[in-house]
Amino acid sequence: MERTRILREMGLGPVWKLRAVPAEAVLDVGEPQPASIPLAESVPVADLNPPLATAPAMPGSPATGMGWAELAAAVSSCRRCPLCQTRKQAVLGVGDVNADWLFVGEGPGAEEDARGEPFVGQAGKLLDNMLAAIGLRRGQNVYIANAVKCRPPENRTPTPEEVAACRPYLERQIELLQPKLIVALGRPAAQTLLQAEVKIAAARGKLHDYRGIPLVVTYHPAYLLRTLLDKAKAWEDLCFMKRSMPTLRGD
Numbered sequence: 001m002e003r004t005r006i007l008r009e010m011g012l013g014p015v016w017k018l019r020a021v022p023a024e025a026v027l028d029v030g031e032p033q034p035a036s037i038p039l040a041e042s043v044p045v046a047d048l049n050p051p052l053a054t055a056p057a058m059p060g061s062p063a064t065g066m067g068w069a070e071l072a073a074a075v076s077s078c079r080r081c082p083l084c085q086t087r088k089q090a091v092l093g094v095g096d097v098n099a100d101w102l103f104v105g106e107g108p109g110a111e112e113d114a115r116g117e118p119f120v121g122q123a124g125k126l127l128d129n130m131l132a133a134i135g136l137r138r139g140q141n142v143y144i145a146n147a148v149k150c151r152p153p154e155n156r157t158p159t160p161e162e163v164a165a166c167r168p169y170l171e172r173q174i175e176l177l178q179p180k181l182i183v184a185l186g187r188p189a190a191q192t193l194l195q196a197e198v199k200i201a202a203a204r205g206k207l208h209d210y211r212g213i214p215l216v217v218t219y220h221p222a223y224l225l226r227t228l229l230d231k232a233k234a235w236e237d238l239c240f241m242k243r244s245m246p247t248l249r250g251d
């Protein structure tokens with residue numbers, strides 16, 4: 001069965017079998033269960049997340065009022081931080097600009113830098129499988145972006161200054177997209193969006209708020225590739241997102 005194959009590819013099958021979770025529990029992600037979703041009001045972001053000591057945003061957003069074409073041009077010629085010196089190309093994002101779902105990662109890696117598209121390497125394959133597991137597909141009601149648009153050398157975590165320099169572009173993307181749900185993949189994306197110190201283990205399973213848009217936090221696919229056991233938690237997060245979506249504005 002297709003879903004079984006996808007779960008096996010994600011490395012979830014054996015984990016769920018070991019824990020003796022009934023197959024129905026794994027498969028039944030499409031059913032809305034609004035009563036089980038902790039709402040943002042009951043989980044104040046401020047209580048969970050102390051303010052992050054980030055670099056201050058640079059004055060005057062370079063992206064204010066831009067449309068997609070202008071934004072793409074601005075990002076591809078951006079020189080706001082030193083990452084522009086080592087990138088092959090900037091990677092704005094990919095997908096459906098009318099998407100309900102926005103997935104935000106950390107920053108391009110070597111393959112993304114070469115191809116100009118986010119999440120096209122190994123982590124991207126896992127992300128595609130995660131999307132498929134909840135009935136989603138890259139480019140169809142899904143947009144994928146990163147916290148920083150240029151590859152940090154050696155795939156290091158972007159510095160607070162690099163994130164701050166790039167944040168106006170992500171903010172403008174979100175303004176243009178107006179997604180129903182934002183999924184922050186990993187800590188740097190979550191911290192960039194929530195502007196707070198985030199621990200994934202504490203932040204997952206709840207609806208947070210990004211300027212009025214619900215936001216959920218889960219593990220980054222690259223981390224999941226290294227940490228088999230947390231794939232089961234990622235699967236719980238996917239189920240939570242899938243259940244939450246029909247309860248969100250406009251549905």
Ligand code: URA
Binds near residue numbers: 108
């Ligand atoms: N990791 C990310 O966070 N983003 C990508 O685009 C690729 C890998």
